[in-house]
Every structure is written in structure tokens, then in C-alpha cells.
Amino acid sequence: KAGVTQTPRYLIKTRGQQVTLSCSPISGHRSVSWYQQTPGQGLQFLFEYFSETQRNKGNFPGRFSGRQFSNSRSEMNVSTLELGDSALYLCASSYKGPDTQYFGPGTRLTVL
């Protein structure tokens, strides 16, 4: 099976812009979770989607949002970008949620 794919792999934006990241899970996986990785805060959970519904959300401001489509692909959106949003954004998929999660390679976002 193909692994989790994320696009784009690298992104450079300026403050105030918005960005959309995409994640395609492993075929058959219905749960998609998003994580932010920074040197200072480490890996932090953003949110999780299952069957197009957000089931769990981390402690991030409302500027961070997401959605999941009927084919389980997920997108994450960050509006009004701040310098502190520069991070590696990782997407993970699993069959149904509290299972082993398989990670994609990540999208490296740089905010200037």
C-alpha cells in the first residue's frame, strides 16, 4: 500500500497570508490526525478527523482549521499566518483512530 502523502512538502508564506495543506491517508484508513512540530514546543496535536467529522481538537487558536472529504483526504488551513506558525506539519492516518498511526513526510511551512 502507498503510505501517507502530504503536499506540498515545502511552503514559504508571509505574515497575514493563509495556507492550505493537504494529506492523503493510507488506502482504507478513515482517521486523519494533524500535528505541529517545532523545536521549542515539540510535537503537538492539532486535530483529528474521522468520517468527515472532527472528533478531537488540541489547544490551538481558531486560525487553525481542517476538514476531511468523503475519500478520507484531509486539508488543514491556517489563516492570518504568524511567524510562530513556522513549523513542520505532520499528518498521520489510522484505520479508526485510537490505533497505530502512520505518518507522512510532513510539510515544512516557513512564515516570513
Place this chain on the structure above:
Amino acid sequence: AQSVTQLDSHVSVSEGTPVLLRCNYSSSYSPSLFWYVQHPNKGLQLLLKYTSAATLVKGINGFEAEFKKSETSFHLTKPSAHMSDAAEYFCVVTRPGSSNTGKLIFGQGTTLQVKP
């Protein structure tokens, strides 16, 4: 609430010597525990997982970990380090069951350096 503490931010070993990466967890429930590895500029790869079956868990690339409830520990070991093991390792805890869907709690990571 759940949390995980990796006791060493950096571990350095010589090639061919044993590896020990330490992890303590805190959980109000019987946890699921994982070790993931991240090589530079790569995503996370699952090394092994504990889900209340055998307490000694064997993973990929010769790694194993032992779940010790009395010590709330889940240390990762490997008998003989290889240069390709140099990476960052994350200990992860989650609560199995639908009420904590898809949320992994990560430790701060341990950087493993392997010297020739």
C-alpha cells in the same frame, strides 16, 4: 490526564554498543505506548507499540521495549547500535478507546548519536 517524559534529551553511544533510551509515562488509564523514530527531514516511523499484551515488545531494526507498570516506564533498548540508528526518538502515549480518539501525546524526544 496523560503525559510522557523522556529522561534524556541526548544520548551518545559508540557503534556496536547497547542503546538505552528512557521513557516514563503518566496515565490515569491503562495506556497504549509507542516509540517512533524520526530521521532528519523525514516523517515519523513506528518502531514498536505496547497495547496491553506482552510486556516485552519487539520492534523493527532490532529495537525492543519493556512495559513496567510498577515503574511507569517504557524504555527502548537495542543490543548493538548501528550508524543508521542515529536519529530522534519519541516516546508516545495514548489512551485506547473511542473517548480519546486519534490523539497521541509525545515526549520531547531523545537525539541518539552513534559514533564510529
